[in-house]
Every structure is written in C-alpha cells, then in structure tokens.
Amino acid sequence: MCSIILHPVLAKMIDTIATIPEFYRGKSVFVTGASGFIGKVLVEKLLRSCPDIGKIYILLRPKKNKTLEDRMKSITDKILFDKVKELHPENMKKLQFVAGDISEINLGLSPDNYDLLVNNVDVIFHVAATVKFQAPLSDSALINIRGTREICNLALAMKKKTILLYVSTSYCHHENQCIKEKTYEPYGDWRKTIKIAESMDRHILNVITAKMKGVKENTYTFTKAQAEQVVLDLCVGKIPTIILRPAIVFSVVDDPIPGYSEGFTGHIGILAGTISGLLKCINSSLSFRSEAVPVDYIVKGLVNSVWMKGTGQSEEPVSIYNGSCKELLDINNEICITASNNSCLKTCTVYNWYPHIVIIKSQMLYYLYSMIFQLLPSVIGDVFINLKIGKPFLVKVQRNVFASQSVLKYFSNNEWDIQNSKFVDIITDAPNDDNFIIKLDDPEFYENCALNTCNFIIQHYFNLKLTENPTSSTKLMILKTLYYMVHFAVYSILAYTLFSVVY
Template sequence: MESIKEFYANQSIFITGGTGFIGKVLIEKLLRSCPKLDKIYVLIKGKRGKTPEERIQAITSTALFEKLKKQYPNAIKDKLKLVLGDATELNLGLSEEDQNLLIENVSIIFHGAASVRFDDPLKHAVLLNTRGTREVLNLALKMKKLKVFLHISTTYCNVDKPEVNEQLYPPHADWKKTIEIVENVDEHVLAVLTAKYIDVLPNTYTFTKSLAEHCVYDMCEGKIPACVCRPSIVISSRWDPVPGWIDNFNGPVGLLPKLKPDYVSVDTAVRALLLAAWNKATNKAEEEKYDVSFYNCSNNGLYTMSMEELIEFGKQIFWEAPLSNILWYPGGGVTGCKYWNYIRVIFLHLLPAVIVDNILKLLSIKPLLVKIQRRIYIANLAIRHFIMYQWSFPNYKCLTLEEKLMPEEAEEFGYDRHNVDVYDYFRNCIIYGRRYLLKEDDSNIDKAKKNLYRMYILDRIVRALFILFLIWFFVYKLEIFSYLGEKMQSIYDYIFE
C-alpha cells in the first residue's frame, strides 16, 4: 500500500463546503501536509463585486493558514482554485467549461457542502443536503480519473437509535421521491407536512443528511470507490495547525448535568477524512473497494467531560483569560428541572436584557440584548433533542484506519488519541476562542482580569442586596412572621385550653 503522501501527490481534488469550518481545515491540511498534490478545486458561490482572488484572500486570511504560508508561501496561489457554483442548483450551478475542467482532471472528491441549521425549511435542507449530494455524484460518475468519493455526513443522522454503528440504516423516506416532492410542492404546504414527513427524526438536518447517505449508497455501490464519514460534534482544533482554532459560535445553550456529549476536534476529524479516502482508494480487494464504507468519526467516550464538569471548568478558566467588555460577572449552572430553568432565564437573562435595552434606547443607541436572547431561545429549541439524550457512536473502523499508516506518517496523520489531556484541550478551546472569535489581544488580559474582579464584587453586592430585599419584603412588608406567630398562638390555645 502506498503511503498517504504518495497517494495524494499529483492528485486534483474537488471540495464542496470548502468555506465551512471543516472545509477550511481540510484545505489547509491538504496544502501543508500533502504539498505535492496538483490542484484543489473549491466550489464557491459567486459574490457580486468580489474577484476569485479576493474570495481566496478572505478564506485564507485567518490564523489557520499562517503555518502553511510560512512553510509553502506559494501553495495557496499555485494550487487553490475556485469554481463558481451553488450546491442547491442543478449541475451545482457550474458553467459547462468548469464542468469539463472537473470531469477531465479531478481524481478525489470531498463532499461537505451542507446546511447545518436545525431549523431549516424542508425544501432548502433537501435541495442542499440531499439533492446537492445527488448533483455532486452525477458529476463524479462522469469523471475519468476518479479514485474515491468521500461524503461528509454526521453521527446524528440516525438519532432514533441509542447506538449508531458504522453501517447504513434503513431509510426514513425515499430520497428520490423526497427530492421530487420538494421540487414540485409549495413551500407553505411543505412547512405544514414537515413534522409528519420527517417521522421520528427531530429536524430537517438529520432527516436530509440521512437521505444523503442513501443517495451515496444507491449511486456509488458497485460503481465507484466511496465512503461516508460521520463526524460527531466538531469543535476547536487540538493543536494542528494551531491550538484552539475555531471560526463559529455554535454550541449548546441548555444542558443536563451528567450528559457527556460526543465532541471531536476539527483537526482529528479532518485526519479521519484523509485516512478514509486514502484507505478506500488504495484498497486492493476488488470486492471491498466498490462497497460503500461507513466510518463514525467520534470520540466515543475516549476523552470528554460531562456538561456539569465543562461548565465548572469554564468558570475557572475564565479567570485565566477573561473577556474585556463583559456586562456582568459570568456565572450559571446546570439543572435538570425545566421550570427552575425558566425562572432563571426570566430573572437572569430576559429581565436584565430588557433593562439594558431600555437604557440603550434612552442613550439613543440601538437595543440588542432582547434580540440576542430571542435567538438563544430559538437555538435552544432547535437543539433540545440533542442535549436531552445520550447516544453511543462506536468507532472501531475509524480507529483502525490509523493502524494502516506508515510509522513515519503517524505523527502527521494519526489521531494521537492516547496523549490527550482533556483539561488542557478544553482550556485551549476557551482561551483561543477569545483570540480567534472575539479578536481580543492577549496583551489586555491583565486589564480584563481587573475588570472581572470589579464585576465579581459588584455581582456579590447586588446578590446580597437582593437577599436583603427579599427578607425585608417577606418579614416587614408582608408581616409574615407576625402572621405565623398569630397562627402558632391560635394552635397553642386550641391544644392547651
């Protein structure tokens, strides 16, 4: 079996979803660790007033690509090419010239274009996640040099089962008929029928990703080497190319204390994609090569924390690298009682948001906190199913991919799963999230710590005053002790007289 670097050398790779979180890391890893590849073609939507060069600059102008630029300064300019299109359109919205370019040159496909919104209308989710997959495969089947097609799915596309193994499960609907329905039925009618149509699955995302897996199986089985990789919840990088890199604020906002979600770092997920494609394409056994393989790119309890542990740990780390412009001292906790949660949301989220927004209005500043709280509430509803239950995602087949690596490539392409310090990893997630997401300079940490301490003192003073107010209200305003005293005296008189 040829090494992984030998396999990717001189190959032209087509990537959909290249502007997404996983897609960016995949592009960087390919350009840096497989420098002898020929070209990477990235499907990207056209943007008025932006040249392809400006779009590439926008994609690669983050800390993620700094290491690549130092090692191979010309790699992005020479090897990364954009093709204008849209995964929701027929033929991917590609021009005839670009279609021919891809058909003649591409040998490896990573298909990751997808809507990851849980509240997407059924029509849009099907057109992108399911029909988009069909359109990529229609193109793939015409490619003259194609060695492997890899579809990026999700471990959560079969959440009606407590344990999701590395296999294809029976479909919840016919993917061909579903595409036909959304192409011809009015959106308002679809909105009414959605809950019934997606059956036991919680949202359109999981439903359409499940259909996409069946699309891959039906169109690839026995025809082209193909595999489906299912990452679980993809979060910040561990260390490759930089620790803690992330480009989005996605995450759970309502939690159960003992729940242990299945997280996987984005660099680990990308390594699994590269290994899966390499293994499938270089498999010499003909009877296996054209069978569609399924891999769960999951943590499966290897290194994780419960939600309760993660929140308490986050509070500790916040003292190491606090944010500069906080409105209040950060706190919070986990509860299994939804009614107590509602009370806390009203008094600790909504009420302060209303007060601050009214102050902003008085200062002629656009209010924003109530709007943010509304978005958080809607997001909480969308992911409620995923934060209330525990799933198991066995990943034996995915782990065994690493064992096939050459010893000299293990460090660069292996998972390094035995050397994970979970506390150090989540510390980096928080500290580097401050840097990459909020663009805060590390030089102002000392100033931020002083501000955090002031907020802590203010928080404690306000809490103490609130408790004193409650005591005053119940004791003096309602005269509750006098009332209880009278009742006790009445009971005493009744018993002893």
C-alpha cells in the same frame, strides 16, 4: 521482551503502501463546502501536510455584492492558512475555485468547469450542506439530497477512478439509541423527496414537514439520512465510496492552530457567551455526555480514510465511520462546564464581571434563572446603549440564544451510543506519521482546549488584545463576591415573595 516477526510477504506488502503524502502526490481534489468550518480546515490540512498534492478545486457560489475572487480571498486570508503560507507558499496557487451552486442542477457548473473536473479530479470531498435544523424542507432537500445526487453523478462521470467521500452526520440516524458504523434502512424514497421539493408549493411543504416529525426530529437529519441513501444507491459498487458522520464539531485542539474556531454553535458558543457575560445558564444535566469532537480529529479522519480506501486497505463496498468522541474523550457537561469556567479565569484579559456559567436541569428553573440573570440585565443594558445613541442589541442576542437552545433541546436532552471503533483506528493507528494521527496523553486536555479557544475568541471574535496576565486574583475575588451577593439577594427576594403568598 518478545518481538513480533512479520511474514516476509506481509512485511513487503506493508513497505509498499504509500504514505499519506505520497498517496496524495499529484492527485487533484474537489472540495464542496470549503467556505465552511470543516471544509476550510480540510483544505488547509491538504495544502500543508500533503505538499506535493495536485490542484484543489473548491466549489464557490456567487454572492450578492461579492465576487468569487473576493470570496476566495476571504477564505485564504484567514489566520488558519498562515502556516501553509510560511511552509509551502507555492501551494496556495494550487487552490482554485470553480463557480457553481450545490443546490443547482449539475451543480450550476459551466460546461468548461464541468469538463475541467471530469478530466482531472481524483478525490471528491463532499462537505457542503445546509446545517439549519429548521430550514424549509424544499431548501434542505435541494441542497442536501439533490446536491448529493449531482455530486454522485459528477463522480460517476469522472475519467479517473475517483474516490468519493460524503460527510454526513451521526445524528441522521438518531431514532437508533445505538448508532453503529454501518448502513441503515432508507427513510422513504429520496427521488420522491427531490421531486416534491422541486414541484410542490412551499406552504403545502410546510404541512408535510410538520408530519415528518414522527420520523425525524428536523429537516436537517431527515435530508442528511436520505442523502446517505443517494450515495449508497448511486455509487456503491461503482466507485470507491466513503461516508463519514461527524457528531458535534468544536474548535481545533492542536493542528494547525490550537483554539481556532468559527461560528457560535455548540461548545464554541458557550465559551463565547461565558466570556462576554451574555450566557449564564444552559438547560441540561451535569451527567449528560457530550459527543463533541475537535475539528482537526474529523479532518484527519477525512484525509486518512481516503488514503485507506485508495491504497486498498479498506475493501468494503462502502466504508462508514462515525466521528464521535467515544473511546477518544470522556466528556460530560460537568467536565465541560468546569473546564470552561476555569479557563475563562485563566484567560489573559481584563474582566469587569465574573465569567461563570451553570447547568440547570429543571426547565422551569432554567426559564426563571435565564429571565433574571440573562434577559433582565440585557434589557437594562439596551436602555443604556439606546441612551448613548447606540443601536440596542443585547435583547436580540438573548432571543437568538434562547432560539438556539430550543432548537438543540432534543439533542441536549437525549444521549446516544455512537460507536466509532473504525474512526478511532484511522486517526490513532493507521498512518505512522504525527501529522495524521492524534495522541491522547494530555492529562489537562479539556482545560487546555478551552483555554486556547477562549484566547482565540477574545482575539479574533471580540478583536481584543490579550493582556500579559489574567485578571488579578483580588479583582476576581471581588467580582465573585458581588456575583454571589446578587444571587443571594435575588434568591432572598424570591423566597420572601413566595413565603408572603403562601402565608
């Protein structure tokens, strides 16, 4: 067997590079968007896997009828932080909120909080954004573009040589079929966009937003692309800068809680809809490749990329990473739906219906199928709920499901080659520590991931206890038979009606 002998100088250099926990030791971090999915998982990871980290300051916006202390408690009381409380309970005291608002000038910080951050912060993770695809341009611009400008100004004012990491999105450059880990030409002048959002009438802005469709699919991708340009124009060459572009983010695969998830977007929403019986079909194709990435992969990319930049291993003016699943996971809709349907049957719960979802490529057939097997049962269900003096909600849910799929239609019907070799490197090879790298050696990865997410959804979304065993195979067989009998009956009626009309 051949062994590799390193040059003594190179070997010494590698030995002197601090490990990730050593790099973060004593460093204070500022996180925006810590109340969101990625932000919370990031904060938990830093507290647990970098136990000697300094303070973690998080920007929190006051909300009506809820104090900042209440908001902080609602974050730290989540099951996500249980491991930190068990392993390093003292670290919870390192988490400190600062009152502010990403959409305000100077982030809405008080002079004291501004000075606190300027004098103490070593690393900024700018995660906050409005992710509403159809948000008014004024709202999206003030949060995503102007908010990023204010973060950059804060970073430049820091007393220490602060590292800035901006969390963008892979889809902000969706007009390129191949999205590379590089900078792209600016989409208009971000300064003018901010000025327009600050001064122009909202009704006129709505007209401008409609015209924008020729350049970007929605206000989210448009403003995130311009926010990248803000970072490039203000920070590159002045402070160490990183841009990480996640694709679609789904539940935790392994670290810290398998299956942990938040919200009803993407794959999480599909599983929740399948388990509840409210979602029966998706308008897409079986061969469509999904760019979904586990949130713990993205968070390891965030933590590791800052370490790379801070230890001089990445000397680029700006380091750019695409957080997609290319070269990591081979996922298409057929694999996802099969795993979802199989995992629902293995989940330890009691079903009174057959949990099953199908993918329909034809838009016309999708509308027909969803009306018969989703909307009609929801209408009937709401009638019974109303008779029991309850508040009908099923049709409202179906309306939201339909609206969500309509908004995502562009992204579920188009595929991109999102190159991610640099991202893969930092989460598979960069650190020699199992806490910060991923391993792709599970042959049943998809079904295990879907099963863990299903179990989490049942327990923490629907507030149900898991049973000792899944629904009995006999009962599932009966439910499956009924499921196909109903389908056969509906298809027969439709076929007979069509035959009668034609002949």
